[in-house]
Amino acid sequence: xxxxxxxxxxxxxxxxxxxxGTAVTPIQKVLTMMEEMKAKGIKAKKDEEVAFSEFSQxxxxxxxxxxxxxxxxxxxxxxxxxxxxxxxxxxxxxxxxIAELDEDLGRWDKDKKAATDVRKKEQADYAATHQxxxxxxxxxxxxxxxxxxxxxxxxxxASLIQAHLDKVASSPVMPVEARHALVALLATxxxxxLDVEAPEAYGYESQSDxxxxxxxxxxxxFRSEKTDLEKEEMSxxxxxxxxxxxxxxxxxLGEQEVSQRTKFRAQRKEDLAEDTGDLKETQRIKAEDxxxxxxxxALCHSKSQQFEDRQKLRAEEIEALSQAIDIIGSxxxxxxxxKHLPSLAQQDAGAxxxxxxxxxxxxxxxxxxxxxxxxxxxxxxxxxMIAQKAQDDPFTKxxxxxxxxxxxxxxxxxxxxxxxxGIDEILNHPWFADIDKEKLIAKQLDPPYVPQxxxxxxxxxxxxxxxxxxxxxxxxxxxxx
Numbered sequence: 001x002x003x004x005x006x007x008x009x010x011x012x013x014x015x016x017x018x019x020x021g022t023a024v025t026p027i028q029k030v031l032t033m034m035e036e037m038k039a040k041g042i043k044a045k046k047d048e049e050v051a052f053s054e055f056s057q058x059x060x061x062x063x064x065x066x067x068x069x070x071x072x073x074x075x076x077x078x079x080x081x082x083x084x085x086x087x088x089x090x091x092x093x094x095x096x097x098i099a100e101l102d103e104d105l106g107r108w109d110k111d112k113k114a115a116t117d118v119r120k121k122e123q124a125d126y127a128a129t130h131q132x133x134x135x136x137x138x139x140x141x142x143x144x145x146x147x148x149x150x151x152x153x154x155x156x157x158a159s160l161i162q163a164h165l166d167k168v169a170s171s172p173v174m175p176v177e178a179r180h181a182l183v184a185l186l187a188t189x190x191x192x193x194l195d196v197e198a199p200e201a202y203g204y205e206s207q208s209d210x211x212x213x214x215x216x217x218x219x220x221x222f223r224s225e226k227t228d229l230e231k232e233e234m235s236x237x238x239x240x241x242x243x244x245x246x247x248x249x250x251x252x253l254g255e256q257e258v259s260q261r262t263k264f265r266a267q268r269k270e271d272l273a274e275d276t277g278d279l280k281e282t283q284r285i286k287a288e289d290x291x292x293x294x295x296x297x298a299l300c301h302s303k304s305q306q307f308e309d310r311q312k313l314r315a316e317e318i319e320a321l322s323q324a325i326d327i328i329g330s331x332x333x334x335x336x337x338x339k340h341l342p343s344l345a346q347q348d349a350g351a352x353x354x355x356x357x358x359x360x361x362x363x364x365x366x367x368x369x370x371x372x373x374x375x376x377x378x379x380x381x382x383x384x385m386i387a388q389k390a391q392d393d394p395f396t397k398x399x400x401x402x403x404x405x406x407x408x409x410x411x412x413x414x415x416x417x418x419x420x421x422g423i424d425e426i427l428n429h430p431w432f433a434d435i436d437k438e439k440l441i442a443k444q445l446d447p448p449y450v451p452q453x454x455x456x457x458x459x460x461x462x463x464x465x466x467x468x469x470x471x472x473x474x475x476x477x478x479x480x481x
Contacts, residue, residue, distance in 0.1 A: 031325065038321040045314040052307045059300035066293040073286035080279040087272040094265035101258045105251055112247045119240040126233045129172075133226035136171035140219045147212055174218075401431045 372384065408418035409426070419426045427437045439445050 034321050034325050038318055038325065041314055041318045041321065045311060045318070048307065048310060048314070052303070055303060056300075059296065059303075062296060063293065063300070066289050066296065070286055070289045070293065073282050073289065076282050077279060077286065080275050080282065083275050084272060084279065087268045087275065090268045091265055091272065094261045094268065097261050098258055098265070101254050101261070105254045105258070108247050108251050108254065112244060112251075115240060115243045115247070119236070122233075122236050122240075126229065126236075130226065130229055130233075132172050133222055133229065136174065137219060137222050137226065139171065140215050140222065144212060144215050144219070147215070175221075401429075405429055405431045 376384075405418070408429075411417035414420055418429065423441075426432075427435075427440070432440075436445070
C-alpha cells in the first residue's frame with residue numbers, strides 16, 4: 001500500500017498538468033495553438049513576400065543583364081559576319097591581283113629576253129656592217145692613191161688598181177651604179193689591148209679623172225653612211241637600255257606589289273581565322289545566354305506562380321484559422337467550455353484525474369471539422385495538421401506516460417518491476433524528465449494537492465475500495481511465480 005501511495009504522490013506532484021498554477025482548459029489550449037499557428041502563418045506569409053521580392057529583383061536584374069549580353073552578342077556576331085565577308089573579299093581580290101601581277105611579271109621577263117635577243121642580233125649586224133664600211137673605205141682610199149699615180153706608170157699600177165677596185169666593187173655597201181662603173185673600169189684595166197709600150201696606154205690619164213671623182217664621192221658617201229650607222233647603233237643601244245630599264249623597273253615594282261599583296265592576303269587570312277574563331281565562341285556564348293535566359297524565364301515564372309499559389313494558400317489558411325479562432329473563442333463556446341471543462345487549478349485532484357479520461361469537447365470537434373473541410377478545399381496540409389491536433393485528446397500523451405509508469409511500477413515480478421534496480425530507474429522514466437530530482441528526493445517540491453487517503457477513497461478504483469487494505473497489498477505486491 002505504501003508503494004501505491006508513493007505512485008499517487010509522484011503522479012500528483014510531477015505531472016506537468018498538475019504543476020501549472022494557471023487556469024488552462026483544453027479549449028484554451030486549442031485556442032492558444034491556433035493563435036500560434038496563425039501568427040506563424042502570418043510571419044511565414046510575410047517572410048515569403050520578402051524572399052520573393054528579393055528573388056523577383058534577382059530575376060529582373062539577371063534577365064536585363066542576360067538580355068543585354070545577348071544583344072551585345074548579336075551585334076558582335078553581325079559585325080563579325082560583315083568583317084568575315086570583307087576579309088574573304090579582300091583575300092579573293094588579293095589572290096586575283098597576285099595572279100595578274102605574276103602574269104605581268106612573266107610577260108615582262110619574256111619581253112626582256114626578246115629585247116636582249118633583238119639587241120644581240122642588232123649588235124652582230126652592226127658589227128658586220130660597220131666592218132664592211134671600214135674595209136670598203138680602206139679599199140677606196142688605197143684605190144684613189146693608186147689611180148692618182150697611174151699616169152706616170154700605168155703598167156706598174158694596173159695590178160694594184162685591179163686589186164683595190166675588186167675589193168671596192170665586191171663590198172656589200174657598194175651602190176649598184178657605182179659597182180657597174182667600177183666593173184667597167186676594171187674591164188679597161190684588164191683589156192689585152194692595153195700595152196705598156198703602146199702609146200695608147202698613156203691615154204688612160206684622161207679617163208681616170210671620172211673614176212677618181214666617183215671614188216671620192218663614194219668615200220664621202222661611205223663615211224657618211226658609216227657615221228649614220230654608228231649613230232643608229234648608239235640610238236639602238238640607248239633604246240634597248242631604256243627598254244631594259246623600263247622592264248626592270250616594272251618587274252621590280254611588280255615584285256614589290258606581289259610581296260605587299262601576299263603579305264596583305266596572309267594578314268587577312270589571319271584576321272579571317274581569328275574572326276571565325278571569335279564568331280564561333282560568340283555564337284556559343286550567345287546560345288548559352290539564350291538557353292540560360294529561357295530557363296531563367298521558366299524558373300521565374302514557375303516561382304512566381306508558386307509564390308502566388310502559396311500566398312493564396314497562406315491567406316486562406318489564415319482566414320480559416322481566424323474563423324476557427326472566432327468560433328472557438330466566442331463567448332458561447334468559451335462559456336460552455338469553462339462550464340463543462342473547468343481549469344485544472346480551479347478543480348480538485350478528483351476532477352483533474354477525471355479529465356484524464358475525458359474526450360474532446362463538441363467545440364473542439366466543430367473547429368476540427370471546420371479546419372479539416374477547409375484543408376480539403378484549399379489542399380492545405382497545414383490546416384489538416386491543425387485540424388488533427390484540434391481533434392486530438394489533449395491528455396493523450398499524459399495518459400500514455402502515466403499508464404506506462406503505473407504498469408511498470410505495479411509489475412508483480414520484482415525483478416522486472418520499475419525500481420527494482422533502485423530509485424534512479426524510476427526517476428529516469430520520461431514522466432519525470434522535467435523534474436528536479438534532487439529537490440524531489442530532498443522533499444523540497446510542494447505538490448499542489450495532498451490526498452487524505454486515510455478517510456477519503458474517492459480517488460481510487462471502486463473495486464479496489466471494496467477490498468481490504470491487506471488484499472490490495474497482497475494483490476499488488478505478491479511476486480509472480
